[in-house]
Amino acid sequence: MSESLERISTAILEGDEEKAPKLVARALRKQVSAKDILENALLVGMGEVGVRFKAGDMFVPEVLMSAEAMRASMELLRPELIREGVQLFGKILMGTVKGDLHDIGKNLVNMMCEGAGFEVIDLGFNAAPEKFLDAIKEHQPQIVGMSAMLTTTMRAMGYTIKAIEEAGLRDQVKIMVGGAPVDAEFAKRIGADGYGSNAPAGAELAKQFVGAA
Amino acid sequence: MPPAERLPIVVIACQVLEDMLERLLPENGRSVSQVTFMDYGLHRVPSKMAGALQDALDEIEEPSLIMLGYGLCGNGLEGLKAGKHTLVVPRTDDCIALLLGSYSAYRQEFAAVPGTYYLSKGWLESGSHPLSEYEEYLPKYGPKEAMWIMDMQYQHYERLMLVTHTQTDLVKYRPVAQQVARFCERWEMRYEERAGSDAYVRQLVEIAMALSRGEEPGQASGRDFVVVPPGGAIHQDQFIR
Secondary structure, eight states: OOHHHHHHHHHHHTTOTTHHHHHHHHHHHTTOOHHHHIIIIIHHHHHHHHHHHHTTSSOHHHHHHHHHHHHHHHHHHHHHHHHTTOOOOEEEEEEEBTTOOOOHHHHHHHHHHHHHTEEEEEOOSSBOHHHHHHHHHHHOOSEEEEEOOSHHHHHHHHHHHHHHHHTTOGGGOEEEEESTTOOHHHHHHTTOSEEOSSHHHHHHHHHHHTTOO | OOOOOOOOEEEEEEGGGHHHHHHHSOSSTTSEEEEEEEOGGGGGOHHHHHHHHHHHHHTOOSOOEEEEEOOOTTTTTTTOBOTTSEEEEEOSSSHHHHHHTSHHHHHHHHHHOSSEEEEEHHHHHTTOSHHHHHHHHHHHHHHHHHHHHHHHHHTTOOEEEEEESSHHHHHHHHHHHHHHHHHHGGGTOEEEEEEOOOHHHHHHHHHHHHHHTTOOOOHHHHHHEEEEOTTOBOOGGGTOO
16 A cells, blocks of 8 residues: 555544545545545545454544544545546445434445445435335335344344345345344344445445445 | 252352342352452443453353353353353343343333433443543543534434332432433433333342252243353354344
8 A cells, every 4th residue: 555545544544534635635636546545545444443443442433533534535535536437336225224223334334335336325224124125116226235233123134134025125136234233144144145344344245246346 | 850960150240230139149158159240341342241251251160150140232242152161141132121120121112212221320330321421522522522422322312211220229310310311302312210120130040049059940041041051152143032
């Protein structure tokens, strides 16, 4: 990784909302491509945030600060990405499942997926299975993403997948799940197609689903 | 049937249950050989919780019946290995069911208002509530940023509930709970009080006693408790019901 990209990823990790976009602007002026900045600086920084959060070396406030630094950087980067003609990969329907009102993680995944070139339809939090069904019918997404932050609510992911199956819609979507208590084994058990251990991993998984990774 | 070998009971529990367990554990020290209350703070980092509990467990030399005063706690118990011991743990996601007295009481409250933040004597004393969290952020981030962090975390919550187990505790903890409640009015959270019940923890003690005597713990145990034999381990799927 070049020094300028490394400095951006450090600013993301440190949650420096002012420094990160400044460094992004500087890199753009130096003819570093927006795609390169996104993939090799912003996503790297956020990936490290995810790892440290899980290990208990970073807490919610720091993650929120990093997300803000990412958001501010993305605002600069988005027009450049469009100018560079980054391919659009399709639609993702995303929501925090029924009974769960934690949306910080889900919002982060949304931001990553948008950055990666997806259109994200956000169902918000406490989204019942019926809400997922209606939205699948309406928006015809390629991917459905679900988030849960509690062991109490993660089983609602399984119920939602079941409802999607029963409605005959399972074959038309890939399903990815994530959230603090979720792991790959649980994802498999409830019949999801994949699990993302943090926000950048979620976006990476989405790209794999559409054959873009 | 020949009498099974008695296992000494060792209690490893979260501090949040200290009060209740001290009331419920048998007074004479014959059956309970050791009681350790672990720091409240462990629940903040579930990925480190099992390690801390494993250390406490591995220190116990004599094969024992280990009564764990925990729930699955955000997968904090995931992977905990019994080793030469037998483990018994309430089959619940977290301590709220233990404070309310049953899993069904918890499900009922949860179904009614998913966005409920629970307060109890233990949690209030450990300073684990939104107001103290804000006070912790204040010097580090300043008022505006600190409040933004709070908003991001709590804006969708709807209810604050104080659970107490005695009239004395209700009177004692109501003022601080109400102070927290005033702070939480920012997110239009309403304040409620519930009389908790020690039924679930009482059952845990009874089942631990039965298991230590080598008795079959009865029907309720499979539904409400996870029992891990020597050599086994705790896994998330044992808690899902």
